[in-house]
Amino acid sequence: MTGLKLTNIKKSYGKTDVIHGVDLEVQKGEFIVFVGPSGCGKSTLLRMIAGLESITDGDLEISGERVNDLPAAMRGIAMVFQTYALYPHMTVYDNMAFGMRIAKADKAEIEKRVTDAADMLQLTPYLDRLPKALSGGQRQRVAIGRAIVRNPTVFLFDEPLSNLDAALRVATRIEIANLKEGLPDTTMVYVTHDQVEAMTLADRIVVLSAGLIEQVGTPLELYNKPANTFVAKFIGSPAMNISKAKLSKAGDSSVLALPNGNSFEVPISSAAGLEGQDLEWGVRPEDMLICQDNDTELLSGSVMFIESLGEVTLLHIDCGGEDSVVAKLPGIADVKKGDQISLTAPADKLHVFDNKGVSFLYL
């Protein structure tokens, strides 16, 4: 069943277009994450779903009903903000009860829902405190609790973890994952610029850039089959290495003519019309290997910088391109700064994009 449906949603502030037309269908109970660089329009999109921002054009449906003109309060949504947005002059209990009181709900019902939510989030001892007497993590849990009490059909999060320190961020992330387990029927939309959060929480990820969807898919789809160079570079850390080449032979598998003169065959089909054209190919740092005797060299250069993390070693190599190439090697690699090094990768780990950056898989 569809929980949330966006059809050609657009947003402009005066003459500036911020969202250029977004189509998305979210299943009921799904956990969707919007991810993208800062300023790409994630919050704007979320706020349009919430009803905090008017929709310039397009249709927004929640549970099958068009809600473009419905005010926030009537859309059956709840939202958790980055800054928690707790009411500073109300106790935790009053914060959580506020929405139901506004709706003139029954006292006993309010009591029950607030205490249930507080139980679930281990907030019971703090119900009488003011927000300023709570730690950052506790405040964020109150904000989540306040949303739970509303019993929403769609749960919205706008960067809920970015005001927490690293350790709390991990703990709260796990709590949100648990929350999702506990509310299987609630659709959740979660905005973050942090791809690790996206990968760990999402059922499906929506990658946004400059007001457009770049790709929608499960975390592994995005990792394994990025639709374009933007997604390829955005998902995964360190980012995928992208280099230039020419397509020397199209067909069920494609042969790349590398700038170093080597040819490399990858098991990706390509259209005949592309033969001879410029293209880009990419390989993730963790897929890189040091060339053994009869491997085809993909890239080579001198080591500029070594990061030894113990379990892995990151090599930054100057291969003549604009960006240095990063290789992630298991364990402690026996390499020194300035060493010349040749790199290769398994053929099925290569990603190939046309000259506009679109993956061959999606052409």
Add this chain to the structure above:
Amino acid sequence: MSATQTQARSSTLVQRMKRISPLTIVVHLSVLLLVIMWTIPTFGLLVSSIRDKDQLAVSGWWTALSSSEQNLIARTNAPSTQVFENGVYILKGNIAPEGESVEVLAFGSSSQDPSAFEPGTTSTLRNGNTLNVETNGDYVFSSEKEFTGSRGKRIFYQAVEKPRWTLDNYREVLSSEGLGQSFINSLTVTIPATIIPILIAAFAAYALSWMQMPFRGLLLAVVIGLLVVPLQMSLIPLLRLYNEIAMYFGVGAKSYLGIWLAHTGFGLPLAIYLLRNYISNLPREIIESARVDGATDFDIFRRIVLPLSFPALASFAIFQFLWVWNDLLVATVFLGNGDEFLVLTGRLRELLGSRGGNWEILTASAFVTMIVPITVFFTLQRYLVRGLLAGSVK
């Protein structure tokens, strides 16, 4: 030089500047001097207002603590109390007023020369009578002829006058000068004229900060422009308008309602400006969160914005309170000078005209008008300063 060295050196320099030096002493002394210059006028007024009115009229308030010499006149006991002893008629007694004591410095028999004789010397007066006044005021007046008449003889003397403190001035201005009534009038004007504009301005400031509406920027510019419109511009048209309305309804043009509304109108630009500065800086997410929670703008205003804006509301309240309480112009124009409506400032102005020379009345009255604002000022200064800082367009 490394960064840490630079830092160490600069901090010792700053410390050196702060260490006690002749310069520091000069700074302390100048501040002290300035503080004295700024407080002494008010202090003089306060001291004067509790001095005896006769002393106030003849000596500076800075002499109030020291005893002064004064030329006084006393009368002897009536001639009926004279006794005949050793061939002379004698009047005896003490020149001090009932129940008080004096310290006589000198005495004489005419107003031209009240310090002719030392106390304790028996002196012969021009008509042959003799007079002796002791330091403690005991006198002996003797004459060869019998004293006649019903009143005692006059004795001129100089005595040490002790400072006299009294609340009589206050008693007088509060009752017979009508200041008590004016005090209540001032309160009646001030309290609603403070609360009404706050309410109206808070709603307007919220609308201008957080509600979707056309012409928002324009309205804001108008408010800022009106901030500096001189009151004088408004007086004549409003006075005419009030008269017309009063005529139409057949009521008096001077009323409390009229002045409340006038003060509301005049106070609104600053009120809206101050409150909007504050309210528009409240965290946007809190207000949106309430909106998601189903609150209407009215709910948000009442349950979120109003409680959170307390500091700004307090700032403006103090401003408006002081301004209305101290206002003379608006009160004169819209309440008039009738006795029943006269506020403190108006009363003060009237006293300045009618009792211009009676400093005991003026000083005590002035202090009565100042008590409330000064109390407000010292207790709530924090908010006043905050409001001032928010209120200056930077």
Add this chain to the structure above:
Amino acid sequence: MDQIYSALLTMSLGVAGCILYFWGSNWLLGIIFPFRGQSHEQAARNLRIASSVRPWLFLGPALFFLFLYLVYPVIDSLRLSFMGRSGEEFVGISNYVWLFNDPEFQESLKNNVLWLLIVPAASTFFGLIIAALTDRVSWGNIAKSLIFMPMAISFIGASIIWKFIYDYRPTGSDQIGLLNAFVEYLGFEPQAWIAVPFWNNLFLMIILVWIQTGFAMVILSAALRGIPEETVEAAVLDGANGLQIFFKILVPQIWGTIAVVWTTITITVLKVFDIVLAMTNGQWNSQVLANMMFDWMFRGGGDFGRGAAIAVIIMVAVVPIMVWNIRNAQAQMEDR
């Protein structure tokens, strides 16, 4: 007692009326455009209407009062300045012609220029000095509080305070005014200060400076504290002395605030009439525009035409500041 009760009653009625409007209008809006218990479409429509009406309900009273008490009078004053004494018959520019030929007006104008030059300058100057000095002593806050206090005193109260200081007794009797006592102590003749033409203006101005310095001090002190410590430390390292730091480092960084203080006091000066009214009522060549205007409003039953003409002159003096303020505020809002 009766007076207190009726005062309390009037007060609560006044405030209650105001509260009633806001609560009542909101309640009414909820009745006319309900959204609870409606179909979604109906509710959405009603809510949309309600939320486009509500801002005007919130703003309504404010707009009404601003218009009635400030906008309309400005326009009407302009109109009345071309009318005769009762405000009925059109007299062209004759009020202005009269005004510019009136010796009292010329004198007021001259005095006002004097006030405008001296009071803002003196108040800002003292405010700045005091702000700088008090920040360097441990009891600075108490000092500030005491210097700030005249802000709480009415102009008329302040006038009495200073009239007492300027009090004059003929030579020979004890002076009870502080100034004359001091002058006598120095061996000079006591004077009736507020009756000495020209110089009496200065003695009246002192009163306003005394009041306004505290305001200047508070704002400038905050501005001085907002200056980054490093700029001072850098200057110290460069070997600047205290005075150089103050005038070359600190003052240039707070020019904007100084301008704000200056203009605010300028506006106050243009409006002040209480002091002149109480001290001299314009006698001995001490008249100013605001008091002259007040005078013409009531003189012989009041001359509305001439009074309005004087008001317009005051307004004209304020307009540049008004424009500057609006510009500033708009620039500030764009920054945010």
